[in-house]
Amino acid sequence: MKKIEKVLKVLEEQKLDGIFLNKQANVNYISGFNDEASFVLISPKGYFFITDGRFFEEAQNICKGFEIVNWQKIGDNVIKALEKICKDLNIKRLGFEGKWISYSMYENMKEALGNTELVATENIIEDLRYIKDEEEIEILREASRITDKAFEEILNHIKAGLTERQVVAKLEYIIRMNGGDGVGFDTILVSGKKTSLPHGKPDDKVIEEGDFVTLDFGVLYKGYTSDMTRTVVVGKPTDKQVEIYNIVKEAQQAALDTVKDGISSKVPDDAVRQIVKDYIEYYYPGIGHGIGRDLHEPPFIGKSGGYTIKKNCVITIEPGLYIPDWGGVRIEDSILVTEDGYERLTKSTKDLICL
Numbered sequence: 514m515k516k517i518e519k520v521l522k523v524l525e526e527q528k529l530d531g532i533f534l535n536k537q538a539n540v541n542y543i544s545g546f547n548d549e550a551s552f553v554l555i556s557p558k559g560y561f562f563i564t565d566g567r568f569f570e571e572a573q574n575i576c577k578g579f580e581i582v583n584w585q586k587i588g589d590n591v592i593k594a595l596e597k598i599c600k601d602l603n604i605k606r607l608g609f610e611g612k613w614i615s616y617s618m619y620e621n622m623k624e625a626l627g628n629t630e631l632v633a634t635e636n637i638i639e640d641l642r643y644i645k646d647e648e649e650i651e652i653l654r655e656a657s658r659i660t661d662k663a664f665e666e667i668l669n670h671i672k673a674g675l676t677e678r679q680v681v682a683k684l685e686y687i688i689r690m691n692g693g694d695g696v697g698f699d700t701i702l703v704s705g706k707k708t709s710l711p712h713g714k715p716d717d718k719v720i721e722e723g724d725f726v727t728l729d730f731g732v733l734y735k736g737y738t739s740d741m742t743r744t745v746v747v748g749k750p751t752d753k754q755v756e757i758y759n760i761v762k763e764a765q766q767a768a769l770d771t772v773k774d775g776i777s778s779k780v781p782d783d784a785v786r787q788i789v790k791d792y793i794e795y796y797y798p799g800i801g802h803g804i805g806r807d808l809h810e811p812p813f814i815g816k817s818g819g820y821t822i823k824k825n826c827v828i829t830i831e832p833g834l835y836i837p838d839w840g841g842v843r844i845e846d847s848i849l850v851t852e853d854g855y856e857r858l859t860k861s862t863k864d865l866i867c868l
Protein backbone atom coordinates (compact mmCIF):
# COMPACT_ATOMS: atom_id res chain seq x y z
CA MET A 514 0.00 0.00 0.00
CA LYS A 515 3.02 2.29 -0.01
CA LYS A 516 2.15 3.63 -3.46
CA ILE A 517 -1.36 4.51 -2.36
CA GLU A 518 -0.08 6.28 0.73
CA LYS A 519 2.00 8.48 -1.55
CA VAL A 520 -1.07 9.25 -3.64
CA LEU A 521 -3.08 10.10 -0.54
CA LYS A 522 -0.38 12.54 0.50
CA VAL A 523 -0.58 14.30 -2.87
CA LEU A 524 -4.37 14.44 -2.60
CA GLU A 525 -4.02 16.13 0.75
CA GLU A 526 -1.52 18.65 -0.64
CA GLN A 527 -3.79 19.44 -3.58
CA LYS A 528 -6.90 19.54 -1.37
CA LEU A 529 -8.60 16.79 -3.36
CA ASP A 530 -11.14 14.36 -1.88
CA GLY A 531 -10.18 11.75 -4.45
CA ILE A 532 -8.60 11.03 -7.81
CA PHE A 533 -10.03 9.15 -10.78
CA LEU A 534 -7.45 7.33 -12.93
CA ASN A 535 -8.18 6.28 -16.50
CA LYS A 536 -4.70 5.92 -18.01
CA GLN A 537 -4.26 2.16 -18.09
CA ALA A 538 -0.57 2.11 -17.16
CA ASN A 539 -1.35 4.28 -14.14
CA VAL A 540 -4.37 2.17 -13.16
CA ASN A 541 -2.23 -0.95 -13.38
CA TYR A 542 0.71 0.56 -11.53
CA ILE A 543 -1.46 1.45 -8.55
CA SER A 544 -3.58 -1.71 -8.51
CA GLY A 545 -1.21 -4.45 -9.68
CA PHE A 546 -3.63 -5.38 -12.48
CA ASN A 547 -2.05 -6.20 -15.83
CA ASP A 548 -5.00 -6.04 -18.21
CA GLU A 549 -7.24 -3.41 -19.82
CA ALA A 550 -10.59 -1.60 -19.64
CA SER A 551 -10.27 -0.61 -16.00
CA PHE A 552 -10.29 2.50 -13.84
CA VAL A 553 -9.31 3.39 -10.30
CA LEU A 554 -10.66 5.84 -7.79
CA ILE A 555 -8.57 6.59 -4.73
CA SER A 556 -9.79 8.61 -1.81
CA PRO A 557 -8.91 8.63 1.88
CA LYS A 558 -12.28 6.92 2.42
CA GLY A 559 -11.61 3.96 0.13
CA TYR A 560 -9.92 2.54 -2.96
CA PHE A 561 -12.04 1.38 -5.88
CA PHE A 562 -11.10 -0.70 -8.90
CA ILE A 563 -13.77 -0.26 -11.57
CA THR A 564 -14.01 -2.74 -14.41
CA ASP A 565 -16.51 -4.87 -16.32
CA GLY A 566 -17.59 -8.48 -16.15
CA ARG A 567 -14.71 -9.73 -18.26
CA PHE A 568 -12.14 -8.77 -15.65
CA PHE A 569 -14.11 -8.81 -12.40
CA GLU A 570 -12.96 -12.17 -11.04
CA GLU A 571 -9.35 -11.60 -12.03
CA ALA A 572 -9.38 -8.17 -10.37
CA GLN A 573 -10.77 -9.68 -7.17
CA ASN A 574 -7.81 -12.02 -7.05
CA ILE A 575 -5.19 -9.45 -7.87
CA CYS A 576 -6.15 -5.98 -6.62
CA LYS A 577 -5.77 -6.45 -2.89
CA GLY A 578 -7.07 -3.61 -0.73
CA PHE A 579 -9.39 -2.37 -3.46
CA GLU A 580 -13.13 -2.65 -3.55
CA ILE A 581 -13.82 -4.18 -6.97
CA VAL A 582 -16.73 -2.58 -8.79
CA ASN A 583 -18.37 -4.12 -11.85
CA TRP A 584 -19.86 -1.03 -13.47
CA GLN A 585 -22.22 -3.14 -15.54
CA LYS A 586 -24.10 -3.94 -12.32
CA ILE A 587 -24.62 -0.24 -11.63
CA GLY A 588 -25.50 1.36 -14.96
CA ASP A 589 -24.80 1.67 -18.66
CA ASN A 590 -21.29 2.96 -18.32
CA VAL A 591 -18.32 3.65 -16.08
CA ILE A 592 -19.52 7.18 -15.32
CA LYS A 593 -22.58 5.80 -13.54
CA ALA A 594 -20.33 3.84 -11.18
CA LEU A 595 -18.18 6.89 -10.65
CA GLU A 596 -21.26 8.95 -9.88
CA LYS A 597 -22.36 6.44 -7.25
CA ILE A 598 -18.96 6.29 -5.56
CA CYS A 599 -18.66 10.07 -5.45
CA LYS A 600 -22.12 10.31 -3.91
CA ASP A 601 -21.48 7.53 -1.35
CA LEU A 602 -18.16 9.07 -0.32
CA ASN A 603 -19.39 12.65 -0.50
CA ILE A 604 -16.54 13.67 -2.81
CA LYS A 605 -16.60 17.43 -3.37
CA ARG A 606 -13.32 17.87 -5.30
CA LEU A 607 -12.31 15.04 -7.62
CA GLY A 608 -9.02 15.02 -9.47
CA PHE A 609 -8.80 13.43 -12.90
CA GLU A 610 -5.93 12.85 -15.33
CA GLY A 611 -5.99 15.96 -17.49
CA LYS A 612 -3.55 14.49 -20.01
CA TRP A 613 -5.39 11.25 -20.58
CA ILE A 614 -9.12 11.73 -20.37
CA SER A 615 -11.02 12.21 -23.60
CA TYR A 616 -13.08 15.31 -24.19
CA SER A 617 -16.29 13.30 -24.41
CA MET A 618 -15.58 11.43 -21.18
CA TYR A 619 -14.89 14.72 -19.46
CA GLU A 620 -18.17 16.14 -20.76
CA ASN A 621 -20.02 13.06 -19.51
CA MET A 622 -18.37 13.30 -16.11
CA LYS A 623 -19.24 16.99 -15.83
CA GLU A 624 -22.85 16.24 -16.60
CA ALA A 625 -23.16 13.28 -14.23
CA LEU A 626 -21.15 14.71 -11.33
CA GLY A 627 -22.93 18.04 -11.03
CA ASN A 628 -22.14 18.45 -7.35
CA THR A 629 -18.51 17.45 -7.60
CA GLU A 630 -15.86 19.88 -8.73
CA LEU A 631 -13.61 18.26 -11.34
CA VAL A 632 -9.94 19.22 -11.09
CA ALA A 633 -7.43 18.40 -13.83
CA THR A 634 -4.25 16.97 -12.34
CA GLU A 635 -0.96 16.19 -14.03
CA ASN A 636 1.66 13.51 -13.50
CA ILE A 637 0.56 12.42 -10.03
CA ILE A 638 1.08 8.74 -10.86
CA GLU A 639 3.73 9.34 -13.53
CA ASP A 640 5.93 11.01 -10.91
CA LEU A 641 5.73 7.86 -8.78
CA ARG A 642 6.52 5.65 -11.79
CA TYR A 643 9.64 7.69 -12.66
CA ILE A 644 11.80 5.83 -10.12
CA LYS A 645 11.42 2.05 -10.07
CA ASP A 646 11.12 0.08 -6.85
CA GLU A 647 12.87 -3.24 -6.18
CA GLU A 648 9.98 -5.33 -7.45
CA GLU A 649 9.80 -3.39 -10.71
CA ILE A 650 13.56 -3.61 -11.19
CA GLU A 651 13.43 -7.40 -10.72
CA ILE A 652 10.66 -7.67 -13.31
CA LEU A 653 12.63 -5.57 -15.80
CA ARG A 654 15.76 -7.65 -15.12
CA GLU A 655 13.85 -10.80 -15.95
CA ALA A 656 12.24 -9.25 -19.05
CA SER A 657 15.73 -8.24 -20.19
CA ARG A 658 17.13 -11.70 -19.48
CA ILE A 659 14.45 -13.22 -21.71
CA THR A 660 15.30 -10.58 -24.32
CA ASP A 661 18.95 -11.62 -24.38
CA LYS A 662 17.98 -15.29 -24.59
CA ALA A 663 15.57 -14.63 -27.46
CA PHE A 664 18.23 -12.65 -29.32
CA GLU A 665 20.75 -15.45 -28.94
CA GLU A 666 18.24 -17.97 -30.31
CA ILE A 667 16.92 -15.85 -33.19
CA LEU A 668 20.43 -15.46 -34.59
CA ASN A 669 20.15 -19.09 -35.74
CA HIS A 670 17.10 -18.17 -37.81
CA ILE A 671 18.24 -15.00 -39.59
CA LYS A 672 19.20 -16.23 -43.04
CA ALA A 673 19.27 -15.00 -46.61
CA GLY A 674 16.10 -16.17 -48.36
CA LEU A 675 13.74 -15.73 -45.42
CA THR A 676 11.37 -12.78 -45.27
CA GLU A 677 11.40 -10.23 -42.48
CA ARG A 678 7.90 -11.39 -41.55
CA GLN A 679 9.04 -14.99 -41.13
CA VAL A 680 11.89 -14.03 -38.84
CA VAL A 681 9.60 -11.83 -36.71
CA ALA A 682 7.15 -14.71 -36.33
CA LYS A 683 9.97 -16.97 -35.17
CA LEU A 684 11.27 -14.35 -32.73
CA GLU A 685 7.87 -13.89 -31.16
CA TYR A 686 7.50 -17.65 -30.81
CA ILE A 687 10.90 -17.83 -29.11
CA ILE A 688 9.94 -15.03 -26.69
CA ARG A 689 6.85 -16.94 -25.57
CA MET A 690 8.74 -20.21 -25.28
CA ASN A 691 11.28 -18.52 -22.99
CA GLY A 692 8.67 -17.25 -20.56
CA GLY A 693 7.73 -13.87 -22.02
CA ASP A 694 4.04 -12.92 -21.88
CA GLY A 695 4.37 -11.65 -25.45
CA VAL A 696 6.03 -8.73 -27.16
CA GLY A 697 6.15 -5.37 -25.42
CA PHE A 698 5.50 -3.58 -28.72
CA ASP A 699 5.34 -4.33 -32.44
CA THR A 700 8.72 -5.81 -33.29
CA ILE A 701 10.83 -3.75 -35.65
CA LEU A 702 12.81 -6.02 -37.94
CA VAL A 703 14.15 -4.40 -41.07
CA SER A 704 16.81 -5.49 -43.52
CA GLY A 705 19.02 -4.08 -46.26
CA LYS A 706 18.26 -0.50 -47.29
CA LYS A 707 15.19 -0.54 -45.06
CA THR A 708 17.48 -0.29 -42.03
CA SER A 709 17.59 3.45 -42.75
CA LEU A 710 14.00 3.59 -41.42
CA PRO A 711 14.30 3.96 -37.64
CA HIS A 712 10.84 2.49 -37.15
CA GLY A 713 10.36 0.52 -40.36
CA LYS A 714 7.83 -2.29 -40.48
CA PRO A 715 8.73 -5.91 -41.20
CA ASP A 716 7.05 -7.16 -44.35
CA ASP A 717 7.57 -9.64 -47.18
CA LYS A 718 10.98 -8.28 -48.08
CA VAL A 719 13.41 -11.14 -48.47
CA ILE A 720 16.62 -10.92 -46.45
CA GLU A 721 19.62 -11.00 -48.76
CA GLU A 722 23.30 -11.80 -48.44
CA GLY A 723 25.15 -8.69 -47.28
CA ASP A 724 22.08 -7.09 -45.66
CA PHE A 725 22.18 -5.29 -42.40
CA VAL A 726 19.32 -6.60 -40.24
CA THR A 727 18.11 -4.39 -37.39
CA LEU A 728 15.97 -5.96 -34.68
CA ASP A 729 14.31 -3.72 -32.12
CA PHE A 730 12.09 -5.68 -29.79
CA GLY A 731 10.79 -5.93 -26.27
CA VAL A 732 9.58 -8.69 -24.03
CA LEU A 733 6.35 -8.15 -22.14
CA TYR A 734 6.66 -9.61 -18.67
CA LYS A 735 4.26 -9.04 -15.76
CA GLY A 736 2.95 -5.84 -17.34
CA TYR A 737 6.41 -4.37 -18.06
CA THR A 738 8.40 -4.26 -21.26
CA SER A 739 12.10 -4.51 -21.98
CA ASP A 740 13.61 -2.83 -25.04
CA MET A 741 16.72 -3.78 -26.99
CA THR A 742 18.08 -3.18 -30.49
CA ARG A 743 20.90 -4.89 -32.32
CA THR A 744 22.04 -4.60 -35.92
CA VAL A 745 23.73 -7.62 -37.49
CA VAL A 746 25.05 -8.44 -40.95
CA VAL A 747 24.09 -11.44 -43.03
CA GLY A 748 27.35 -12.66 -44.55
CA LYS A 749 30.45 -10.55 -44.93
CA PRO A 750 30.15 -6.81 -44.17
CA THR A 751 31.47 -4.08 -46.44
CA ASP A 752 34.04 -1.60 -45.16
CA LYS A 753 31.36 1.06 -44.95
CA GLN A 754 29.05 -1.19 -42.93
CA VAL A 755 31.87 -1.85 -40.47
CA GLU A 756 32.71 1.86 -40.29
CA ILE A 757 29.14 2.98 -39.60
CA TYR A 758 28.58 0.15 -37.16
CA ASN A 759 31.68 1.01 -35.15
CA ILE A 760 30.79 4.69 -34.97
CA VAL A 761 27.34 3.86 -33.56
CA LYS A 762 28.83 1.35 -31.15
CA GLU A 763 31.34 3.92 -29.91
CA ALA A 764 28.61 6.56 -29.68
CA GLN A 765 26.37 4.29 -27.62
CA GLN A 766 29.21 3.54 -25.23
CA ALA A 767 30.06 7.26 -24.96
CA ALA A 768 26.42 7.99 -24.08
CA LEU A 769 26.36 5.16 -21.54
CA ASP A 770 29.56 6.47 -19.97
CA THR A 771 27.83 9.76 -19.08
CA VAL A 772 24.97 8.10 -17.21
CA LYS A 773 24.75 8.44 -13.44
CA ASP A 774 22.39 9.79 -10.82
CA GLY A 775 21.60 13.48 -11.27
CA ILE A 776 22.62 14.23 -14.88
CA SER A 777 20.44 16.13 -17.32
CA SER A 778 18.71 14.03 -19.97
CA LYS A 779 20.58 16.10 -22.56
CA VAL A 780 24.04 14.91 -21.51
CA PRO A 781 24.07 11.49 -23.27
CA ASP A 782 23.01 13.17 -26.51
CA ASP A 783 25.91 15.63 -26.28
CA ALA A 784 28.28 12.68 -25.95
CA VAL A 785 26.82 10.94 -29.02
CA ARG A 786 27.18 14.11 -31.12
CA GLN A 787 30.92 14.23 -30.44
CA ILE A 788 31.34 10.76 -31.90
CA VAL A 789 28.98 10.91 -34.89
CA LYS A 790 29.97 14.45 -35.93
CA ASP A 791 30.97 13.49 -39.50
CA TYR A 792 27.57 11.85 -39.99
CA ILE A 793 25.47 14.23 -37.91
CA GLU A 794 22.91 14.71 -40.71
CA TYR A 795 22.00 11.03 -40.38
CA TYR A 796 21.57 11.13 -36.63
CA TYR A 797 18.14 11.09 -34.95
CA PRO A 798 18.32 13.22 -31.80
CA GLY A 799 16.02 11.25 -29.50
CA ILE A 800 18.31 8.58 -28.07
CA GLY A 801 16.42 7.01 -25.22
CA HIS A 802 13.48 6.87 -22.89
CA GLY A 803 12.29 5.42 -19.64
CA ILE A 804 10.73 1.95 -19.83
CA GLY A 805 8.23 0.36 -17.51
CA ARG A 806 4.52 -0.20 -17.87
CA ASP A 807 4.72 2.00 -20.96
CA LEU A 808 7.34 1.42 -23.62
CA HIS A 809 8.07 5.13 -23.77
CA GLU A 810 7.80 6.96 -20.48
CA PRO A 811 9.73 9.72 -18.75
CA PRO A 812 12.59 10.50 -18.61
CA PHE A 813 13.06 11.09 -22.34
CA ILE A 814 16.73 11.24 -23.30
CA GLY A 815 17.88 13.53 -26.07
CA LYS A 816 18.54 16.98 -27.38
CA SER A 817 15.43 18.57 -25.95
CA GLY A 818 16.45 17.71 -22.37
CA GLY A 819 14.06 18.69 -19.62
CA TYR A 820 14.49 15.69 -17.33
CA THR A 821 16.95 14.67 -14.67
CA ILE A 822 18.14 11.08 -14.86
CA LYS A 823 17.96 9.64 -11.36
CA LYS A 824 19.11 6.57 -9.50
CA ASN A 825 16.73 3.64 -10.10
CA CYS A 826 15.34 5.09 -13.31
CA VAL A 827 15.29 2.36 -15.96
CA ILE A 828 16.08 3.87 -19.34
CA THR A 829 17.26 2.97 -22.82
CA ILE A 830 20.28 4.37 -24.63
CA GLU A 831 19.82 3.86 -28.37
CA PRO A 832 21.70 6.13 -30.76
CA GLY A 833 21.61 5.32 -34.45
CA LEU A 834 22.68 6.54 -37.86
CA TYR A 835 20.14 6.30 -40.67
CA ILE A 836 21.40 6.91 -44.19
CA PRO A 837 18.58 7.12 -46.74
CA ASP A 838 18.75 4.62 -49.59
CA TRP A 839 21.76 2.92 -48.00
CA GLY A 840 20.85 1.62 -44.55
CA GLY A 841 21.36 2.26 -40.91
CA VAL A 842 22.52 1.00 -37.56
CA ARG A 843 21.00 1.32 -34.11
CA ILE A 844 22.30 -0.20 -30.90
CA GLU A 845 20.10 -0.07 -27.82
CA ASP A 846 20.36 -1.33 -24.27
CA SER A 847 18.01 -1.09 -21.32
CA ILE A 848 19.91 0.04 -18.24
CA LEU A 849 19.30 0.67 -14.56
CA VAL A 850 20.71 4.00 -13.41
CA THR A 851 22.84 3.74 -10.28
CA GLU A 852 24.43 6.29 -7.97
CA ASP A 853 27.62 6.63 -10.01
CA GLY A 854 26.85 4.84 -13.26
CA TYR A 855 24.53 2.17 -14.58
CA GLU A 856 23.85 -1.54 -14.66
CA ARG A 857 23.14 -3.04 -18.07
CA LEU A 858 19.93 -5.04 -18.03
CA THR A 859 20.24 -6.22 -21.63
CA LYS A 860 23.63 -7.87 -21.93
CA SER A 861 23.84 -9.17 -25.51
CA THR A 862 27.15 -8.55 -27.25
CA LYS A 863 27.64 -5.35 -29.20
CA ASP A 864 30.47 -6.66 -31.36
CA LEU A 865 29.33 -6.76 -34.98
CA ILE A 866 27.74 -10.15 -35.54
CA CYS A 867 28.19 -11.54 -39.05
CA LEU A 868 25.85 -14.44 -39.70
Ligand SMILES: [Mn+2]
Nearest residue numbers: 740829831845
Ligand atom coordinates in the same frame (compact mmCIF):
# COMPACT_ATOMS: atom_id res chain seq x y z
MN1 LIG B 1 13.59 2.05 -27.38
